[in-house]
Amino acid sequence: MKEVIIFFLICLAICDGVSVQLTSYRKTSVTFIAKVCVDDSLLTRTTSNRIQCGLLCSGHSGCRRFLFCPVSLVCTLYSDGTDCPVEQDTTSCSCYMKTVGYDGSNYTCPFGFYGNRCQQVVSDCADGVSRGVFTNAEGKNTLVYIKPATSPDPFEVYCETQEPGSIIILNRNVDCSSESFNRSLVDYELGFGIVRENSWIGFTGLLAVLTSSPDNKFALRVEISYNGGECMTEYEGFNIGNKETGYKLIIESYTPVTGFNPCGDSLMDDLAVVGYSFTTYDVDYTDTHLCGQKIGAGWWFASHPNCARSYLTGSMDGTSSGALWADDLEGYILNRIVVTLRKIV
Numbered sequence: 001m002k003e004v005i006i007f008f009l010i011c012l013a014i015c016d017g018v019s020v021q022l023t024s025y026r027k028t029s030v031t032f033i034a035k036v037c038v039d040d041s042l043l044t045r046t047t048s049n050r051i052q053c054g055l056l057c058s059g060h061s062g063c064r065r066f067l068f069c070p071v072s073l074v075c076t077l078y079s080d081g082t083d084c085p086v087e088q089d090t091t092s093c094s095c096y097m098k099t100v101g102y103d104g105s106n107y108t109c110p111f112g113f114y115g116n117r118c119q120q121v122v123s124d125c126a127d128g129v130s131r132g133v134f135t136n137a138e139g140k141n142t143l144v145y146i147k148p149a150t151s152p153d154p155f156e157v158y159c160e161t162q163e164p165g166s167i168i169i170l171n172r173n174v175d176c177s178s179e180s181f182n183r184s185l186v187d188y189e190l191g192f193g194i195v196r197e198n199s200w201i202g203f204t205g206l207l208a209v210l211t212s213s214p215d216n217k218f219a220l221r222v223e224i225s226y227n228g229g230e231c232m233t234e235y236e237g238f239n240i241g242n243k244e245t246g247y248k249l250i251i252e253s254y255t256p257v258t259g260f261n262p263c264g265d266s267l268m269d270d271l272a273v274v275g276y277s278f279t280t281y282d283v284d285y286t287d288t289h290l291c292g293q294k295i296g297a298g299w300w301f302a303s304h305p306n307c308a309r310s311y312l313t314g315s316m317d318g319t320s321s322g323a324l325w326a327d328d329l330e331g332y333i334l335n336r337i338v339v340t341l342r343k344i345v
């Protein structure tokens with residue numbers, strides 16, 4: 001995916017004889033999904049070809065990615081992100097990410113990159129907010145590149161807006177395209193899914209964020225919508241052990257969030273899973289109970305016939321309660337789950 005196309009836009013609008021605009025793009029991938037549930041587009045037009053679509057993006061300082069589909073001639077501009085999830089099975093569509101945009105005075109960088117010609121990267125969402133590299137003013141969660149100190153390369157995460165600076169690590173939405181969470185440990189390490197829809201950040205990225213701020217404490221926030229309401233619960237002193245520990249779960253305390261209906265505590269109370277390693281169907285730490293296979297989800301399961309009182313990675317089809325948060329949502333169907341990581345500064 002290293003193909004770079006460069007558009008030289010000379011005198012695109014008004015020729016002042018001086019300004020030369022240069023924008024570069026990287027070709028990214030188009031993923032066919034059954035339902036795109038979050039419309040994050042900036043602008044949609046028909047253009048005669050891909051180049052015209054690229055010119056439209058180049059001339060728009062808020063555009064950071066574009067999708068062009070030659071059959072429909074539809075050109076869509078987006079304000080963030082790398083790849084393009086599309087509903088139609090249009091393999092001929094192409095997706096490009098703006099790596100550097102320049103309008104004669106200002107640079108447009110992929111979110112998270114900043115500085116002259118976008119050479120620097122924020123270390124995490126909190127760093128991005130405090131540097132003013134991006135704001136959450138629009139009330140939209142944003143796809144952002146971060147490079148924690150212990151990470152060799154920048155990677156994309158989903159920055160949250162309600163608590164500016166926090167990172168969405170697990171996102172489930174029954175109204176979006178379904179994504180299997182019954183996956184191997186390698187998948188749980190790499191991360192998977194369409195970030196805005198149903199996704200898991202991956203232990204590699206998560207550990208990079210945690211280990212790059214060893215002096216900070218972290219909170220884990222769990223927000224759930226279920227057939228009956230919404231709730232929120234927070235844990236303080238959240239951390240994850242390294243790969244050798246099997247990504248052991250570390251939590252210091254359960255903290256209900258003032259002003260919100262609490263979800264209850266399904267991690268530290270009955271059948272506590274704190275101190276347990278992360279089990280998947282292929283790497284199971286529950287001895288003969290084989291919780292990974294039985295539940296069909298990766299989670300911190302206890303070595304116990306009941307496995308756990310929670311598994312937010314359980315199947316979600318809106319009719320049965322595969323995903324579980326037993327205290328206090330036993331018997332409810334969970335339709336929306338957002339788990340965020342917040343650095344306490």
Ligand SMILES: *[C@@H]1O[C@H](CO)[C@@H](O)[C@H](O)[C@H]1NC(C)=O
Pocket residue numbers: 061103104105106
């Ligand atoms: C460049 O950015 C500055 C500060 O945000 C803004 O005032 C100015 O209008 C921008 N220039 C152009 C050509 O958009």
Ligand SMILES: *[C@@H]1O[C@H](CO)[C@@H](O)[C@H](O)[C@H]1NC(C)=O
Pocket residue numbers: 182281292293294295296297
């Ligand atoms: C999860 O996937 C594994 C491997 O494909 C399979 O053996 C297991 O039965 C699945 N579990 C569920 C509950 O679907």
